[in-house]
Structure formats: structure tokens, C-alpha cells
Amino acid sequence: MWASRWMRGWSRRSTAPLTGPQCVAAVEAYAAEATFSLTPGQRGALSGLANPGARGTYLFGEVGRGKTWLADAWVRALGERATVRRLHAVEFFQGLNRGPVGHVDETIDDLVRGADLVLLDEFHLHDPGDAMLAQRVLNRLWPTGVRLLLTSNYAPEQLLPNPSFHHLFEPSIVAIRERLDVVEVGGDTDLRTLGGGASAGFASGTWTVGQVEPSDPSDAPDQAVQFTFAELCSTPRSASDLLDLARRHVAWRLVDVPRLVDTDPQSRQRFADLIDVLVDLDRRLDMTSAHRPDEVLDVADAEGEVPRDLARTGSRLSLLTVSGGRGRLCA
Structure with a gap:
């Protein structure tokens, strides 16, 4: 499989610390270990991830372009330089909704406690209630210095697409564009269909x-x-x-x-x-x-x-x- 979950077991602290070009080289080496080459879209996104001045990165693109693999590989390359909290979107909203009623900010703090980097995979918003929770999370995290790495099938402007509710999330869309490097992982091929x-x-x-x-x-x-x-x-x-x-x-x-x-x-x-x-x-x-x-x-x-x-x-x-x-x- 082109991007098998061979890194599924990575820990929050792993391998030797790497920086800048070394991280890029490490990700390329991980791809070689998995017997595939990075696509041009992944290579372009990797350059964005290597931007040392970024507060975080928002990776988006069509399905099967290798966004999740790239994000996981980048985290592995960071090694001990970052303590990472990895959450899938379903797990993310589950954690928020199961917190004590009336204590949303405390629940957010518990979800990301001790993390230098939060990786939120498959970020998507169709429900206005989820969008308001996500907006509260972002507003809580922006001042903390915690870096964000998000993957999504949607550009920021496509989040919460229902025109009846889209305006509710527009302030966070502006903030995402201003605070994160928004990078498209392009390509014409759904890599999952290549088999392996x-x-x-x-x-x-x-x-x-x-x-x-x-x-x-x-x-x-x-x-x-x-x-x-x-x-x-x-x-x-x-x-x-x-x-x-x-x-x-x-x-x-x-x-x-x-x-x-x-x-x-x-x-x-x-x-x-x-x-x-x-x-x-x-x-x-x-x-x-x-x-x-x-x-x-x-x-x-x-x-x-x-x-x-x-x-x-x-x-x-x-x-x-x-x-x-x-x-x-x-x-």
C-alpha cells in the first residue's frame, strides 16, 4: 500500500531531533522505506511545512493525495523537538462533547495539555454546532503558542459550506489564513487507488x-x-x-x-x-x-x-x- 500506516505506533516523543532541511530529508527517507516516492504535491507541501516562521500549517487537498501520511511523517521527523497530540476529527469532537457541561475551556485545555504541536487529521465542518466548538478551540489556542497542523479535504473557505451558517465560522477562516501556512497538496491521482x-x-x-x-x-x-x-x-x-x-x-x-x-x-x-x-x-x-x-x-x-x-x-x-x-x- 502506497501509504500504509507503518507509523501508526509513533509516540509523542520519538527518534533523534531534526530541524529544517534534515526534517525534509527524513520524510523523503521514510517514503523510500515504504517503497514509494513523494508526489510533486507532497514535495510542495513539505516545503511549506519546513517554513521555520510558521505558527502552524493547514494542509488541504482532494481525497487520497497523501496529506495524512505527510503530516504523520513530519511529526516523526520532528522527533523530540515536539510533544505532539494527534487527534482525528471524530475523536476531537468526541472529547469536546464529553467534557463537563459549562467547562468547555477546561476540556480544551485537557485535550491539548502538555502539547507543543496539535495534529488534527481530517478536519471538516458541516454541523454548525461543531463549527462553534472548533472556533472556540482555535480562539483558545491562538494565544498559547501551541502549533497546529491540520489536514483537510477542504480549503478554509469551504468549511461549514451551508450558506445559512457559513458566516458563523468566517472569523476563524480569516484567522486560519492569517496565522497558519495554508498549503494545498495537489495532484491528479488518488494514491489509494494505486494499490500495493x-x-x-x-x-x-x-x-x-x-x-x-x-x-x-x-x-x-x-x-x-x-x-x-x-x-x-x-x-x-x-x-x-x-x-x-x-x-x-x-x-x-x-x-x-x-x-x-x-x-x-x-x-x-x-x-x-x-x-x-x-x-x-x-x-x-x-x-x-x-x-x-x-x-x-x-x-x-x-x-x-x-x-x-x-x-x-x-x-x-x-x-x-x-x-x-x-x-x-x-x-
Whole structure:
């Protein structure tokens, strides 16, 4: 796999400290270790990350351009020069929403306590409530000197795109532009579609098309937990609930996955949220469906809302190995 989560286990303090051009060279070496070359878009963004005067960096670009890999590699290269707090967007909002009522600032302080650098991955804002929380976090952090490294599929101006609410976040968009280096990670190719395989984690998973025969649960990798789509995605669960489940189980099976066009908007969004948290925690996922991934994700004729980040879902599912015909999954 072009950008396997080979660094998933990096600690908040690791390796020898590096600076400036040495960090750039280290990131290039990490790419060589993973047997791929940095894209021109990644190289351009790497130059932005190396800017010594930056208060932080906002990396944005289309899905699958290597933003998360680049951010994680940069953190690894920094080594002991920085104590890092890494949060996925779902984990970030979960932490804020679970804090004591009326003590948001204290919760923010707890989330970033002791950090020199906060890496917030997959930063996106569609909900006005989340946007107001994010704005409060940014306003709390700006005076502290804590550096920020954000990755997003959206330019700052595209955050909270609903025109009825966009103005609420505009002050923070201006601040992001003024305080952070905003760098696009460009490119014409979704790198996840290049394949390459993986021996563990999400990218080692499979998508089996067709009928499924029951088998002994002991055949499941790492004693995978199994759900039907209806059990997991068609019952009331928040993204935070899915994150809690993903933390408890390292291998997953999701069976009887329908076309999303045949489900309700809430089920579609839960499916997209599930893929997000499983990828971020690098959990193996084996799926079975009567349909191929592109057929499941085709929502052109869907009634009601569809997930705004479905392109990211499709990009991530392209990491799975697809096979047709009959397969074997746990009963």
C-alpha cells in the first residue's frame, strides 16, 4: 500500500531531533522505506511545512493525495523537538462533547495539555454546532503558542459550506489564513487507488461480492467482531459510538451491505463514519455485499441527504481487495 500506516505506533516523543532541511530529508527517507516516492504535491507541501516562521500549517487537498501520511511523517521527523497530540476529527469532537457541561475551556485545555504541536487529521465542518466548538478551540489556542497542523479535504473557505451558517465560522477562516501556512497538496491521482497491498490493518481487508457461506468464527482474523449492515448502520449510533466500538475491536466483518441508495440518510452517514474511524485506527475490515463498491456508493438517485464526504469513503474503500463470487465469512 502506497501509504500504509507503518507509523501508526509513533509516540509523542520519538527518534533523534531534526530541524529544517534534515526534517525534509527524513520524510523523503521514510517514503523510500515504504517503497514509494513523494508526489510533486507532497514535495510542495513539505516545503511549506519546513517554513521555520510558521505558527502552524493547514494542509488541504482532494481525497487520497497523501496529506495524512505527510503530516504523520513530519511529526516523526520532528522527533523530540515536539510533544505532539494527534487527534482525528471524530475523536476531537468526541472529547469536546464529553467534557463537563459549562467547562468547555477546561476540556480544551485537557485535550491539548502538555502539547507543543496539535495534529488534527481530517478536519471538516458541516454541523454548525461543531463549527462553534472548533472556533472556540482555535480562539483558545491562538494565544498559547501551541502549533497546529491540520489536514483537510477542504480549503478554509469551504468549511461549514451551508450558506445559512457559513458566516458563523468566517472569523476563524480569516484567522486560519492569517496565522497558519495554508498549503494545498495537489495532484491528479488518488494514491489509494494505486494499490500495493498491506499485511495488516485496514488495507489488508477484503470486499467480497456475491453470496456468502457461513464458517467457523475461529476462521476470522484476530477473532473479528461481526455485524450486519442493518445491525450497525441502521440503528441509532453516533460517530462517537462507532469510535468507541472501533477502539475495542481490532478486526471487523461487515456483511449484507446494501446499495446506499436503498437506505435512509442516517444509515448512509453511519456507514461513512464507520469507514472513517476504522481507517484512522487502522482496523482490518472484511466486507461482503451483493454489489461492488462503486455500486454501493452510487447515490445519484438517492432520496434525502447523502454524506458530504462520500468521495473520501470511496477513496478509502479502494484500499480493500475486491473479489467476486462466493466467499467465506463468519456466521
